[in-house]
Amino acid sequence: MPMFAYQGVDGRGKKASGTVLAVNKYEAINELTGKGLILRSIQEKKAGLLQHEITIGRAVKLVHFVIFCRQFATLIRAGVQIVGALGILREQTESKRLKLAISDVEREVQSGHNLSVSMRKHPKIFPDLFVNMVESGEAGGNLDDVLDRMAAHYEKEHVIVQKVKSAMTYPIVVLIVAVIVVIFLMIKIVPTFTSMFEEQGAKLPLITRMVVGFSHGLVAYWPIILLILILAIGLSWVGTRGEKARIRMDKLKFSIPIFGPLLRKATVSRVCRTLSELMFSAVPVLQALDVTRKVVGNRYYGASLQEARSMLEQGKLLSEPFRKSGMYPVMAVHMITVGEETGQMDKMLARVADFLDAEVDKSVDQMKALIEPLMLLFVAGIVGVIVVAIMSPMFTLYENFLN
Structure with a gap:
């Protein structure tokens, strides 16, 4: 995951600098300005060996993914638009990797891309099975039912x-x-x-x-x-x-x-x-x-x-x-x-x-x-x-x- 070095001023007028992990520069700026920082410069750092996150096995814990599926289905069934649902899910999830992926998917959907197409860009987060099911749900207009089935599927798999x-x-x-x-x-x-x-x-x-x-x-x-x-x-x-x-x-x-x-x-x-x-x-x-x-x-x-x-x-x-x-x-x-x-x-x-x-x-x-x-x-x-x-x-x- 890219690391960005930034320099700026905090809310009290003091100089602030450091690094932040984000999917891209746009997400890094959003995260830092959300903390009240006024940025002067921000640029991606070339990550060395020790700066890479080490993941053993699945990128996102199965339990977090199950919760994501279940909550997504509930929000869609309640009439919440996909972009709004993704924003809520991004705030609620406890998984940092899932949060960053949802943020990127949310931005892609806002730009006019299909949900399945946006998710397919994160194969380590959203499995092929899930993406194909989402694609069929989009085509059939039953995305909430598909997400419910996926939640049940992954719950059984987890057990x-x-x-x-x-x-x-x-x-x-x-x-x-x-x-x-x-x-x-x-x-x-x-x-x-x-x-x-x-x-x-x-x-x-x-x-x-x-x-x-x-x-x-x-x-x-x-x-x-x-x-x-x-x-x-x-x-x-x-x-x-x-x-x-x-x-x-x-x-x-x-x-x-x-x-x-x-x-x-x-x-x-x-x-x-x-x-x-x-x-x-x-x-x-x-x-x-x-x-x-x-x-x-x-x-x-x-x-x-x-x-x-x-x-x-x-x-x-x-x-x-x-x-x-x-x-x-x-x-x-x-x-x-x-x-x-x-x-x-x-x-x-x-x-x-x-x-x-x-x-x-x-x-x-x-x-x-x-x-x-x-x-x-x-x-x-x-x-x-x-x-x-x-x-x-x-x-x-x-x-x-x-x-």
Whole structure:
């Protein structure tokens, strides 16, 4: 985002200078004059590395985007003009990035551009699915209904994403804690007892010799181990830069024990719900497949949608490539076939998505009930082995001392 350096005078007649982030110079001037500053000069600065905002993942939080959709729909339904609604939304949103994007869209709409055209200039803020739906709403005169559907769509997506994250977060956190505990024991605790055993000349059992050997290797060769880990991560990152490699990696995610089936259900649900929304708004099926491929978030399924598009261009039905790919549940393929026969594809896809969402809910609950005790047993087992390895020679020394 551009940064502008300014000089001017504040309301008390004192000199004021500094920098401000804004979409463009016009927005920067508006923001500064709104604060009561009289500007003398303002110019864009060339941003260095440290001046760029770093964004991890989505540019705008999903919850903020859902609120934006819902409020936008309410304002349009209440008879507020689009420009006025955008001005209200710009003031109400808590997201700085969304606020700047809305401000730019508002200015574009005031200049006579369509809402969808203006939003398409901010692809990191307004997804392809949303922009295409807005475009269909503008053409059909039902923009408020479209925005309501989009709010419901993203609310459901937010719920599913949070459930999947919650299912995966617990074991990952426990695993990280377990690794930290083991490293601490191996580096700080085990060497202390090893020195004591050597001084006493104790005969160490096999389990103790194994733990001591691992501890010695970790302490003596940790720079090499760290270097190997860094190289492995770097090579993995380089190896997944190509499109084919990324597709393979996305496919590999579904092979992860326990989590793979959960991720597959969530992905298929997203495909079906996105297609449902687009078809409901009369978006051509080929265009709907293109949009879904871009927003599905998985290149493996994106490639399958591209293949489905090619087969549709050859005159095939959508159910046929879905069935041949083997990537979609039999129930989903059957429902799509029924939708093709009855002309209610959007409703059938929505039902498939609802069913899969319910399956994800159920799977997450079952997973939590299963994983929590398993992870506790896992951590207890690792720590228990180390404790037994340390205590066994101590009992031997104690018995020798008594004898």
